[in-house]
Amino acid sequence: MTTTDGEDRIRRRPDDEEADIYDEDGNVRGDFLALVGAAIADRDTLFLRQNVARLHESEIGDLLEAIQPDQRLALVRLLGDDFDMTALTEVDEAIRREIVDQMPNAQIAAAIGELDSDDAVYILEDLDKEDREEILAQLPFTERVRLRRALDYPESSAGRRMQTEFVAVPPFWTVGQTIDYMRDEEDLPYSFSQIFVIDPTFKLLGAVDLDQILRTKRQTKIEQIMRETNHPVPAEMDQEEAAQLFEQYDLLSAAVVDENGRLVGVLTIDDVVDVIHEEADEDIKRLGGVGDEELSDNVLSTVRSRFLWLLINLGTAMLSASVIGLFDGSIEKMIALAVLMPIVASMGGNAGTQTMTVTVRALATRDLDIYNAGRIIRREAGVGVLNGIVFASIMGVIAGTWFHDYQLGGVIAAAMVINLMAAALAGILLPLLLDKMGADPAIASSVFVTTVTDCTGFFAFLGIATWWFGI
């Protein structure tokens, strides 16, 4: 019964692949998960081959993440040679390791042979040295050399992400020759959007987009239509930098060259899109005070990745506590101060976070530079003053009414103005300072900003109160 269900599932696929395994929220459909789970349980390889093996790599990836952890390896084993290793490039690192570590090297080698080099590298780089060597040893020579070359480049460099398969022709070829070559050549990349022009030593001379070739007469020489590639990517370039090149110049793919300007591979936009995602992820998580942890991490590694941040925060929290300690006498005489002081601090913390978020993001997207920094600082100061006045008045009235003491209202209002200005300045100056010092502003900004706003808030409020009421 499952099998028939499976078969009409297949018949249904071409016309509505999307609707097939996902529900409207984009989650893998429950009934499909149940079917797969059952099939894994009774080792129904036929069903799995027919319904899972044929899915798109990213769909298999989502499926692997959705099923029970203990079912993952079983699924891969049952699919055997029908399992598309590319799917492993679509899952969390933790899940990938867990699966790859337990797959026999022979099977990995066999599968790797089928992959584009960039996907192969993506999987190989996670393996420990000896496993990797054992797998590489089992690959055909040219394949092995290509992958070694890519793996020799530093982690998260363009060289690691590049695809070593590409089409390159000499400048004196005609468009006709080039087209005929591509018609006859068996071993072309899986898909490509431009071809490269090189000299006999593989030095990169230029590139031609495929549409350019298609709109040109056969007898035209390649050198006549090739454009100098203004943005060849050095293999050592950091992937983030490469991604910025792609975004700025709307590239679909870019030549990757070694230190001698020789063409070694091609970087494609789909890899770059992944990079853009990773970078955004990093920024968000760092702002939130979590390292590069993944959803599939276990309790211990999660605790570890968050510990340092919390420890630092404990230190800064005690700093602001000791500021309060300076005024314990005043608080004893006027308990309302203890009740109101967190409000001043928390408003400052929020305003500061707002400014900091904008600053950090502007720095990440390079919208903020030395030329407009001055203007932005003035703007944020202005915002701080305005918000300060507004919320000072609101809070002043509330506090005054709450404790039937309008002098107290005046005190908290004054403290509020001071703290919101401090917040604005800390929110923009601290990230800029960290950036100047070469640190990533996203990492530490928020802890510093809130330290400033907490201490300033408590000190301003309690200090002014102590002075004004002479306590």
Add this chain to the structure above:
Amino acid sequence: MTTTDGEDRIRRRPDDEEADIYDEDGNVRGDFLALVGAAIADRDTLFLRQNVARLHESEIGDLLEAIQPDQRLALVRLLGDDFDMTALTEVDEAIRREIVDQMPNAQIAAAIGELDSDDAVYILEDLDKEDREEILAQLPFTERVRLRRALDYPESSAGRRMQTEFVAVPPFWTVGQTIDYMRDEEDLPYSFSQIFVIDPTFKLLGAVDLDQILRTKRQTKIEQIMRETNHPVPAEMDQEEAAQLFEQYDLLSAAVVDENGRLVGVLTIDDVVDVIHEEADEDIKRLGGVGDEELSDNVLSTVRSRFLWLLINLGTAMLSASVIGLFDGSIEKMIALAVLMPIVASMGGNAGTQTMTVTVRALATRDLDIYNAGRIIRREAGVGVLNGIVFASIMGVIAGTWFHDYQLGGVIAAAMVINLMAAALAGILLPLLLDKMGADPAIASSVFVTTVTDCTGFFAFLGIATWWFGI
């Protein structure tokens, strides 16, 4: 003198365009800015034509953002017809409006005619209705119809972002016919990576990648090599959803179809990359409590965009203040409580933010769904307990030594454990709840989470202290 400098600048451009206008930090070079500024001042159109007009659209965009606000319009005016309107798609919305609003509609219309439809729409959609109509009226009929069609689709829909220029052929054509057609056709899109196959009513039948055409014999029929496009994008689809399709299936471009499955345009990866950026930006800014404000916004609109958030925070801050108010008696008797209570609250706030950040991000990237939610919740609870115990012990010892009162140390330790668990649960449950309710978890999560941790922190600490010391 500036001009000669300008000329050798031009001679320098082809081989190192990058190095040309940017310094190593990726900022527009100061000396270049100075030259441009001076040229604008003495209306040196020759220099500007030679050095600015030839830059890449995104470089002109960066330049417009880097120069003094009052110079921007002047630069555009001086460049006249040599100004590449596409550059306006690369600058902040505020700057784009400021420039476009002051350009004569005639000039805009002339420039718009030169643009790809997606760029034209990008600029037209910001204009107020009458200006837009006046400009459209000055465009050739077909152009006008195309743009109208795109503008009729809802904001930030695929239809708005699509390019209405594309190459489409009937299925019975041969590869040879297709190539010849592209060779002879004058009016092809600026660049494209696939051609579409349609029936006489423009119904989408399939697509063929250009590399596929190039590796196929001339006499082969298109229908033999075309693949059914599994992922045509409905014109009404939200651009974010469309972007997810691109990412999941590694698309370079996708057909955009109307409700009748008729091909109306093509969505390209470069637009999608921009969308991915906007979405990441949105998430980061919302988590930081700032609306979709831009760096070029002025003080007032910035104050406006942050006001609501601060107001809500004021409310929640007063809520936690009133929790403290419940225990003013205890604080009066034991002032140390006032000093220590912010530590408990702030640790909870940080731990909660950590969990919330991971949850919100996981929801945004669809990594978190009903199938693994249970596991993640258990993990976060575990993390909360572990961190709770660790920091409870640390804080207990510190507080005990600080105030020479180890009972107080025990009290704060207990409160810490409770608050870090509350933080973990709030951090994951609140975003999930908001998501279930169809709200964007990024928007309101952090204010709710910190409310929970502040109130829990103060209540647990002061409550336990009051009970334990019987005050």
